[in-house]
Amino acid sequence: MATGALQALIFDVDGTIADTESVHLTAFNQAFEQEQLGWVWDVPLYTSLLDVSGGKERILHYWQQVDPDLVAHNPQVLKDRISRIHALKTDLYEAAVNSGAVRLRPGVLNLMDEALKAGLRLSIATTTSPVNVSSLLRHAMGEDWRLNFTAIGDASTAPLKKPHPQVYLQLLEAQRLPAGQCLAIEDSNNGLRAATAAGLATLITVNNFTAHHDFTGALRVVPDLGQVNLVQLRQWLAEVPA
Secondary structure, three states, X not given: OOOOOOOEEEEOOEOXXXXXXXXXXXXXXXXXXXXXXXXXXXXXXXXXXXXXXOHHHHHHHHHHHHOHHHHHHOHHHHHHHHHHHHHHHHHHHHHHHHOOOOOEOOOHHHHHHHHXXXXXXXXXXXXXXXXXXXXXXXXXXXXXXXXXXXXXXXXXXXXXXXXXXXXXXXXXXXHOOOHHHEEEEEOOHHHHHHXXXXXXXXXXXXXXXXXXXXXXXXXXXXXXOOOOOHHHHHHHHHOOOO
């Protein structure tokens, strides 16, 4: 992995920028109830389902387990139903975010501010929908939140979800920077694998849903960004073998 002066930070969203997963879980269950599916995902089940990147993909994966006949014989019906469930879930999640149910994780805004003042670029690499990204960051950073980010990759631009590196490769191309001058910030094994496959050093900030993951190969693993600054990030990146 080639290294150089740090020029950009690339942030994952769910679980990294904010503790969103419990709110996502509630929104999923509310959508299931409104659609009269009779499903209730508890925390242990949802934690295991997070191994599948993407909300629609997560629903499909679960449905394949509980009703394989529907999956096998009615693929278009299933696809349409999943799209409707996911759209409802997204609306419910957005309403929760707008009501103040989600807060940014410790140190996130401070590190972003420090990076911008130092002339670094910020970008986002996520598998969530653009609506979810916009709802969260508009509420946390204001209406002009988009001006802080050089590039954004999400489910609409990168259909191949993490651990595939597509979203990271797109962002590197968009920023015209080599991987060695960028640092990914993630919270999950899938995110780590995606970033690493794109050649990026990756800082992991664990949370309750991902603390059990294997983070072998991460640059560092920290509880949050509250005690992390640019001096440390540059030092850690400089220690990566060329």
